Amino acid sequence: MKEHPRHARPHITRDENLIFERSSPGKCGVDLPAPEVPAASAAELLGEDLSRQEIPGFPEVSELEVIRHFTRLSTWNYGVDTGLYPLGSCTMKYNPRINEVVAGLEGLATDHPYAPAELTQGCLKVLYDTTRCMAEITGMDAVSLQPSAGAQGELSGILMIHACMADRGNPRKYVLIPDSAHGTNPASVTTSGYQVKNLKSDAHGCVDLGELELAMTEDVAGLMLTIPNTLGIFEVHIREICELVHRKGGLVYMDGANMNALVGVARPADFGADVMHLNVHKTFSTPHGGGGPGAGPVAVRKVLEPYLPSPMVVKSPDGTYSLDYDRPKSIGRVRAFYGNFGVVVRTLAFIAANGGEGLRQSTQDAVLNANYVMRKLQDLYELPYNEPCMHECVLSDHRQAARGVHTMDIAKRLIDYGFHPYTTAFPLIVPGAVMIEPTESASKEELDEFIEAMRAVAEEVEENPEFVLKAPYTTRVSRLDEATAARKPILRWKE
């Protein structure tokens, strides 16, 4: 007999102190090779004043203890490998294992960034091929893989707009951003020296053309737009929007955070975007790693190509690859070396495994999954913008809030059903947002279980709201006191 809906059950989870509390003098997790020349002490070689005797408090543990410590810690985490991770706007999809293997190959994982180009053709080829794939997918003309993450891609893109506008005679003062945007957008714009002007969304959660017409003055350098937007809705008037901005002498920055809804279906350059970044962990499945490393390639049309970060990887007619530093109009470097190469390797491996058709199928599955969840839940959870969605859907806690249960409480209770919560505090234009993104990695079977769990929680909210407010019940720790953590921050262990 099948039990419905299934609840999570806690499993063995050993208590594990901080590594510092496990430490005891004289232990070490490595044995170093014997010195080949007579070892000299730091005090002899550097002098007493410069040399350090010891690092107070540093751990002393054996290899096995390190293995057990971090293995135990890992069991207190939830990953895509554990189950559905429907965090809207975060796109948590399967991370293929072969990508880890190829990124770790000797040669790719071990080449030094300052090794001569003639000897590092393999790494340069990986970089070059990836830029060509990105250009094909976005329809753009040129790509830099230097930005370390999406937010740095944004910064690079806005700096390029600044440089281009300055070359045209006036960098202008403002960048327009819709109120539904990710927080990185306004932060990146400010870091680039522009001021932010907010655009109010219309009743469909999209850009209001009338508002845009008014806001797009001579002082405005351009528009920064996420497509599909953070409600998971495609901007139907995107062509008109881009034309309007261009007509007023501005440029369009597309935040490509949601490009996983478009790969193989539509190309940003074709609808008028001038510059965009991609978040490779979202669209190309590089592991999120508990918060990085990511990569934020930035793709541009011809008009912005001269301003791309330096250096660029180029291919000569003879088929060899090299780094081009001769870029007088470049915005310069945004980080040391050439970008997060190891992440780029995984990106290219994912693209090559899928091919164009596989990527298109992934897009279609992601959109199908999101619409399926939305329609299966909209009778119990408020749907503030009732439009067909793309890769994610945004419901809200409006009905549950009337019973005193908010989106975060529902999310916490979902944990007891064995699922990672959806996104709760975003987008800001939907109070009590319940933002769900299943991705193409969710099977119908798993989605049905998730839907069942969401429906069960909605029922619990009706019957026993108090019970939901104290969830989760199955995790290693219950709800944590965030207020005390912020009032009296303890940011490190002390003896």
Added chain:
Amino acid sequence: MRYLPNSPRDREEMLRTLGHSSIEELFAQIPEQIRFPGRLDLPGPLSEQEVLESFKQAAGQSTREYASLLGAGAYLHFRPAAVDSLLSRGEFFTAYTPYQAELAQGTLQAMFEFQTLIAQLTGMEVSNASLYDGSTATTEAVLMSLRLTRRNRVVVAKTLHPEYREVMATYLRQMGTEIADVSYGASGQLDIAALESALSKETAVVVVQSPNFLGTIERFGVIAELVHRSGALLVVTVNEPLSLAVVNPPADADIICGEAQSFGVPVAFGGPYVGFLATREKFVRQMPGRLVGQTVDTEGRRGFVLTLATREQHIRREKATSNICTNQSLCALAATIYLCLLGKHGLKALAEHNLTMAHYAADQLAAVPGTSIPFASPYFNEFVVKAPGRADALLSELRQESILGGVNLERFYPELKDHLLVCVTETVNKVTLDRMVEVYRDFSAQRQVKAAAPSGASQAVGQEKA
């Protein structure tokens, strides 16, 4: 496609539930004219075996058969097997940012341990949970100093990694912030007189790297005094943090930041790496990047959460302390595991090993005719060599012996023509170092033979002058 779990029948059923007859209908919101009609021209689809083969080919066109004396901000160190073994736990590498603390205590506790290790290593009070890399960490430290002092002039040692200086320039250009360089003196350390004249009442921050890009270790007593007397903050960048196991961290620095790639993160052609930023407790609310804090749950059990998030972009938006949205969690985890494995004694022993071998190499090279070690200051595992002739030609000779002999410094410092930056870590053994010295010796001898020949004499003198 092997990664997709929906069967054709699942798709059909779901479409039927939605009342659609084809998947195309779900994309009806995208106007027809801008839909991509063709097929993306991409490599693949490839089987797993083919993926492996194609990347093995790329990996073959590499320096994997070479011994490397390259450093300059990316350090090749041995990585214990336990590091990758633990990183490959799916619960770590397939997890998201730990916003849902109840399901992310593993990542959160590990980051808390990272913060503690960095604080101990740098001797500072607090550290964040990592930034992109050393270059952006240094730039963020500068931005933080501008906020703290409300001044607008930056003084930077010319011996800060040249690419870090470029990154800083990119970020500061739009803000109208002036950057002044301070050169190095004859010893390779910061020119104190030049620093003194560069300081003014407008100076917000002074950035000094140690060991600096020329490998020399700075003495911070006088520097800190001068900087603080002018009311500025002192930022110290460390991009070979292994040095901190044997070199005292500057106690008077306001921010110590840099690159922790040395700790278990592969060199990987320049990234991903792991920046760090540590500072005094009183500055914590102006710090960029994520922070993990300790707290208790409803039953009093110890637990960890992301904290002081109001500094960050997702809440403060255009007024955030930085636009950074992520840390380098997995790389920071690698560093944490690595530091725990080596621990107090392993790290010091490894640092002394690097120190000893680098000094052995430098001493041997100094004995080669025409070769010199131009900077007399103390150094850790990296030092400058004046080549006995053209540096490029010497590097080619070394390459013939499967040795990557160092970074030609002329690229970054035109005045250092024919100077090489040489790095010696535990990955290079004595046999290789002795072979390197032999190449220098042969190279030097060839040049002396040429110089002795009547026709070559003028050429050699010409080289000397150039």
Added chain:
Amino acid sequence: MYPEEFQYTKDHEWIRVDGETGTIGITDHAQKELGDIVYVELPKSGDAVTAAETFGTVESVKAVSEIYSPVTGEVTAVNGKLQDHPELLNTDPHAAAWLIRVKLSDPGEVQKLMSAEEYEAYIQEAESH
């Protein structure tokens, strides 16, 4: 609930005027909206504040809120207790958790603010939307 002797702003600050000095704080409604308050950033004594302009911030775990001055003047005192005990703003917003005292430049400004009765009507209307 809302003391009669205070005047109120639309941004949910209160002021109690005593001769030439005004004491300023945030209202009970404001602290409820913010939730657990974890940090307060305030000006220094001697700083100038301007009516309807921001002079500080109040932070909860997941929100930052700016505080607007009801009046123009010079800061004469700052409530130091709030640095270590920001939670006072949750427990006693109308008394112990006052924020700053200001020497008023134009006592007439206070007349433009809401009375307790008007403020209560204002927040009731806001809540019904």
